[in-house]
Amino acid sequence: MGEQIEGHGGALALAALRAYGVEEIFTLSGGHVFPVYDAAHTTGVPIYDVRHEQTAVFAAEAVAKLQRRPGVAVLTAGPGVTNGISGLASASFNGSPVLVLAGRAPQFRWGAGSLQEIDHLPIVAPVTKYAATAPSVEEVPTTIVEALRVALTPHRGPAFVDAPLEVIFSTGAGPAPEAAPVPVIEPDPAELAKAAALLAGAERPVILAGSDVYTGDAVAALRELAEAAKVPVFTNGMGRGALPPGHPQAFSKARRPAFAGADLVVVVGTPLDFRLGFGDFGAAQVIHIVDAPSQRAEHVSVAAAPVGDLRLILTALADHSGGRDRNGWLAELRAAEETAEVKHAEEMAADTDPIKPARVYGELRKVLDPDAVTICDGGDFVSYAGRYLTPATPGSWLDPGPYGCLGTGMGYAMGARVTHPDRQICVLLGDGAAGFSLLDAESLVRQGLPVVMVVGNNGVWGLEKHPMQALYGYDVAADLQPGLRYDQVVAALGGAGETVSKPSELGPALRRAFDAGVPYLVNVLTDPADAYPRSSNLA
Structure with a gap:
């Protein structure tokens, strides 16, 4: 007879996760999942907590992407789950083996109006490969093992398991969970x-x-x-x-x-x-x-x-x-490549007022290490990153992928820093995208996770403003407050930063950011009239 394990539902769940190489969990605290925290805390598994559940799921996805193994977000019931839906949808489009392990209102009182009582499964089913409720404490590990087996089977993708309150808090026993083999698909x-x-x-x-x-x-x-x-x-x-x-x-x-x-x-x-x-x-x-x-x-x-x-x-x-x-x-x-490189070099050296995004990337190229992890969260500003930055190391580039969801930045930064404690982590943010998750800079500060954030601050939703102008001759709902001090937001949350308005200030500011050892935001005031030259069609 194999090894047996015993404990509450959280301990059994964690045993299943660890069988698949999971070494950390990302969460926002909620009473429905306290036993999972108890199991992690008492066995030394790091718990990284955030200010919005989408950040927890994006952090789990960064781990899944970078480490090519499951990343796990633990979310409380109801709004905890629904707040994480964008992260699950992104993981679905990206083929990322993310598991959301969630709490659930008690089954024995279902229909009576318990706190945050909602059936999650119909909500998450369209954006997951597997979604199930663990029916008993003894079946918590087997449900998670099956979820992760499906998540890791090509084409990879997210999975979801929730456990009713009375299940996760109950005590049970059973054989120690083992990771199921992932099938290899032989080509025809x-x-x-x-x-x-x-x-x-x-x-x-x-x-x-x-x-x-x-x-x-x-x-x-x-x-x-x-x-x-x-x-x-x-x-x-x-x-x-x-x-x-x-x-x-x-x-x-x-x-x-x-x-x-x-x-x-x-x-x-x-x-x-x-x-x-x-x-x-x-x-x-x-x-x-x-x-x-x-x-x-x-x-x-x-x-x-x-x-x-x-x-x-x-x-x-x-x-x-x-x-x-x-x-x-x-x-x-190669001749065409070299011609384009000459043109790009000129653009990246342009001494303009206001600053063009190209100059930001010209200065970044001088300070980024070959194995730096670059994270893109935004529209026009980060589109230029793909044009001007050339990663030298596999597994060093994170963007939202085809779903195009903004708000990935702080979660991806957390997952990247946990994965690579000794590498540069650089988050590129449009000022619009910064509004989705910048408060989670506090989560990075509090948990000692330094990253560099570079905001291209043009005071507009550039990806919408310029096309609307071209289509209609006017734009609406496309302006932000110009010149906002996003660096002061991060400083107020315990990090540091500065605002840059001249090209000559960029290089020194970026070097200070990477030397700071704390979450540091370089707020670059860029040209609102600059529009990324797009050639792809949305439909």
């Missing part, structure tokens, strides 16, 4: 052969690698394919940094000529959504490589669609796609 050999033949025959192929390349631990396999087949590689999301700057096949600034001139586009580990023109690459054929059948694109015809473990697929393609001379194609794109 025929589909692999079709993709390999297309790639071997292409004269001007391009690879676009997305977040699932990192999530699926396929970075080494991607590099192997790029080097064997001599194919230029572009990236988005957490695919950024898969090939470091300077790698012969790494490109970032020549995307337009690459896609315009390609005869084959290989999209790996990211959906054919609005960010990629819904999969329309003109005359080029498309290979779409995904980790699960649910990720197949149904809205566009593709030439091949291998499905399965990305490491297996990319390694197989590397073994059968080499030998073709693509030096001319690579040289053509």
Whole structure:
């Protein structure tokens, strides 16, 4: 007979979480989940608490993204759960194995009007892969194990488990929980052969690698394919940094000529959504490589669609796609890349009044370490980050992903700092996005989690103001108070910061921020007339 465990529902829940490598929980305190806190506190599992439940879920998602294992948010019943819905929805779109473990009003008194009595499951079901109520204290661990098994099975995603008050506070016993094996999806050999033949025959192929390349631990396999087949590689999301700057096949600034001139586009580990023109690459054929059948694109015809473990697929393609001379194609794109780099360098050095966002990133490039974790939370201002910053390390880029939810910044910062206590953590915020979660700078201060926040403060909702002006000749509901001192907010919460209004002040301010050892906000007054040049359509 295996090892037995005994305790209240919180202890049994924590045992199941630890079987999956969970080392911390993120929460906002609530009486419905006190036993989980008791179990964590008495066994030395860190509890990080926040000022809004969405921050707890985003922190759990950052851990899930960066560490490629479950991240856990513990939320109290009712509004605790509903406040976390945006985080669950983002995790769903991002394929992040987040577990929300929630309290629930007592089942024995259901319908009598207990505090925060609401059935969570119909609310969370559309944005989770698995949602269940633990029916008894003995079934708490098995319910969590099943939730995490589903969350980790490709295509990954969030799960939800709640436990009624009388269940989580009761005492029970049972076998020690063990992590269930995650199935490996083997690709169809025929589909692999079709993709390999297309790639071997292409004269001007391009690879676009997305977040699932990192999530699926396929970075080494991607590099192997790029080097064997001599194919230029572009990236988005957490695919950024898969090939470091300077790698012969790494490109970032020549995307337009690459896609315009390609005869084959290989999209790996990211959906054919609005960010990629819904999969329309003109005359080029498309290979779409995904980790699960649910990720197949149904809205566009593709030439091949291998499905399965990305490491297996990319390694197989590397073994059968080499030998073709693509030096001319690579040289053509390298020339375009270098031309764009010259233009970007000029933009990043511009000495303008007001400050252009490009100059902010020009100064950031000088102070960011190669393994710094960059977090994006905003619209126009952080769009420039993708244009001007080039991560050098896999797993060092966090953005909201295709759901586009603002307010991820402080939660992602917390999860990133917990994951990487010795790296630079830099949060890029639009001033609009800062309004969603900046009060959680207090949570960072109180728990000794230093990060650098850079706010592009243009006093407008730029992503809405400029398009409305173009469409209607006017704008409404698109202005913020100009010149607000977001740095003073962080200082009042126990951190520090400063406001920058001149380009020459940027570099010294950023260096002070990274040297401070506390949450530090650099509030940069940027040009409200500056609009990011967008080419993608929302629909």
